[in-house]
Amino acid sequence: MLKKKLPLIIGSLLVVAYLMTSFFVVNEAEYSIVTRFGRTVAVHDEPGLRVKLPMPFERVVRFDKRNMYQIIPEEEFLTSDKKNIVVSSFLTWRIVDPEKFLTALRTRDAAEARIENLMKSLFGAALGQKPFTDYIPADITQASDMRAAENISIMEEKIYNEASALASRDYGIELTNIGVSKFNFPAQNLISVYARMRAERERIAKSYRSEGDAEARKVIADANRRSAEIISAAEAEAEIARGEAEAEAARIYAEAYKDKEGFYEFLRTLEVYGSIIDNDTTLILPEDSPLLDLLTNPPLENRKADR
Structure with a gap:
């Protein structure tokens, strides 16, 4: 009985194997390429169930159709x-x-290696x-930073255009984005670069201090002028x-001593004596000096003489 059923079992297994290797599902996020002995016979990019010849006659190669990120x-x-x-x-x-x-390329790893070499070559050029x-x-001025950023942006755009054209023409790849993630000095140059940056900052600080001193001198001069x-x-x-006060005082004096000119002259003469004569003063004057008139001929004696 087993010998009679063996051909049937083998035939059933072959049919199952044929069906299993003849049907395949295309995913919505991938390309499915049917190859026959290494030669492409069909490319499927729409999702669904597909049929091919069983292995080893035809094989299915799958590629991701989504954006891929590469560093x-x-x-x-x-x-x-x-x-x-x-x-x-x-x-990407x-x-x-x-x-x-x-x-x-055949594989993603090969594609990334080829893209990496292409990008490094374009960056170097x-x-x-x-x-x-x-x-x-x-x-470290803002204008210099903006100019450097603009130059990097121009370089990125140039590399993107050249790389996109080559990748599309030779590899069937579309580059969707390119960017620089690091732009720096080699480690062995950092010390000299930091020294130069320190010197530049000191120069700017000195310039600021000089401007401040000049402004301070200007403010002080303006304040002194005002x-x-x-x-x-x-x-x-x-x-x-x-x-005005002296004029007013003179007017008041004049009104106060009106018709009393002799008395006013007498007081003024006493004020003069008080200002030039003290206990330590020796004054030598001629006998007919007007200054001695009050001492030699007092007003009181003049009045007695008049009487």
Whole structure:
């Protein structure tokens, strides 16, 4: 009985194997390429159930059709003035021509290796056309930083355009984004770079201090000028007030001593004596000096003589 059923069992197994290797499902996030002895016979990018010849006649190769993210490790390049600079970048890409991709690369690992080499080659060529200071400024001014950022952006766009054209033409790949993630000095150059940055900051600080000192001198000079003007105006007003007061005092004196000129002269003479004569003063005057008139001929004796 077993010998009679054996051909039937084998036939059933062959039919099952044929059915299992003849039907395959295409996922919505992938390309499915049917190859016959290494040659592409069909490319499926719509999801669903598909049929092919059983193995080993036909095989299915699957590729992801979504965007893939790739990091390009940092590499040291030379600028046009022979300065070393370290750059690392990233990019995203996707397969747009699965048949060309299969023929040129076959696997994602091979594609990433080829893309990495392409990117490093393009970065080296682009950086070699510009001096070091176009990408990392020698000073720390905002204008220099903006100019360096603009140069990096221009370089990224140029590399993107060149890499996109090559990847599409040779590998069936579309580059969707490229960016620089690190742009720095080599480790052995950091000490000299930091010293230069420190010197630049000291120069800027000195400039700020000099400007501050100049502004301070200007403020002080302006304050002194205004102070002198205020004092001068105040002294002028004081002189005017003093002159007016003296004039008023003279007027009051004149009214007070009106018709009493002799008495006024007598008081003024006493004031003069008080201002020039004291216990330590020796005064030598001629006999007919008007200053001695009050002493030699007092008013009281003059009145007695008159009587």
